[in-house]
Amino acid sequence: MDENKKWMHKETERQRRQEMGKLCTNLRSLLPLEYIKGKRSASDHVHEAMNYINHLQDKVKQLQAKRDALLKVSNFSSTGPENESSCTTHHLPPLVFVHPFPGGLEIMCSYSFRRSVFPMSRLLDILHKEGLSVVSTTSIRRDGRFIHTIQSENPNHPNMIDTDYSELQIKLMEALSSSIDDSIS
Numbered sequence: 001m002d003e004n005k006k007w008m009h010k011e012t013e014r015q016r017r018q019e020m021g022k023l024c025t026n027l028r029s030l031l032p033l034e035y036i037k038g039k040r041s042a043s044d045h046v047h048e049a050m051n052y053i054n055h056l057q058d059k060v061k062q063l064q065a066k067r068d069a070l071l072k073v074s075n076f077s078s079t080g081p082e083n084e085s086s087c088t089t090h091h092l093p094p095l096v097f098v099h100p101f102p103g104g105l106e107i108m109c110s111y112s113f114r115r116s117v118f119p120m121s122r123l124l125d126i127l128h129k130e131g132l133s134v135v136s137t138t139s140i141r142r143d144g145r146f147i148h149t150i151q152s153e154n155p156n157h158p159n160m161i162d163t164d165y166s167e168l169q170i171k172l173m174e175a176l177s178s179s180i181d182d183s184i185s
Contacts, residue, residue, distance in 0.1 A: 020042070024042045024045060027045055027046070027049055028045050030049075031045065031048060031049055031052055032052065035048040035049075035051065035052050036048060070097065070108070073092075073095050073097075073110060092110075092112065092145070093177075094109070094110065094111035094112075094173065094176035094177060095108075095109070095110045095111070096108070096109050096110075096169050096172040096173045096176065097169070098165040098166075098168055098169045098172075100165065103153050104132075104135065104151060104152050104153035104154065105132065105151070105152050105153075105154075105165065105168075106149065106150070106151050107123075107127070107148075107149070107150045107151075107152065107168075107172065108147065108148070108149050108150075109123065109146075109147070109148045109172060109176060110145055110146070110147045110148075111145060111146055111176055112144055112145050112146075120137070120139065120148060122175060123148065123150070123175070124137075124150075126171055126172060126175060127150065127152055130168055130171075131154055132152040132153065132154050133152055133153050133154070134150060134151075134152045135151045135152055135153055136150070136151045137149070137150045137151075138150075
């Protein structure tokens with residue numbers, strides 16, 4: 001009977017080690033290469049997995065803050081009655097956001113139609129001069145503002161994530177601002 005208990009304990013321990021080995025292999029396969037480079041032990045992998053999870057949580061918080069700012073800017077968040085929000089949004093300056101995504105850009109322009117009229121054709125012309133092909137456009141009118149969302153791609157540069165688009169954003173802002181100056185004078 002003692003022999004049987006030893007055998008059961010040995011078998012249970014063997015199965016536990018196999019299962020832990022599979023779990024560690026699975027964990028290692030989920031981590032990006034820079035988190036496991038030079039690390040061999042399972043405890044190192046678990047520690048790096050914790051670091052990676054913390055990194056992802058920080059990234060999610062940043063993206064949520066960015067989303068909330070965009071929602072606030074485009075006035076999609078309903079913070080009060082319709083009349084109350086529309087009184088404040090037409091005084092906001094024009095805004096332009098340029099966000100890369102795999103294979104292209106998403107451009108969001110928001111401006112008060114009470115202060116200016118900015119033809120979409122001018123916006124598309126600027127993008128065309130920059131070598132971007134427009135894939136889709138969406139325009140809405142909300143609370144005294146036009147909001148144009150344009151998705152475009154650049155066939156010459158398929159990976160646009162690492163590129164700085166502040167110059168394009170400045171050009172679009174200047175075009176929007178000049179349309180306001182033209183309509184005021």
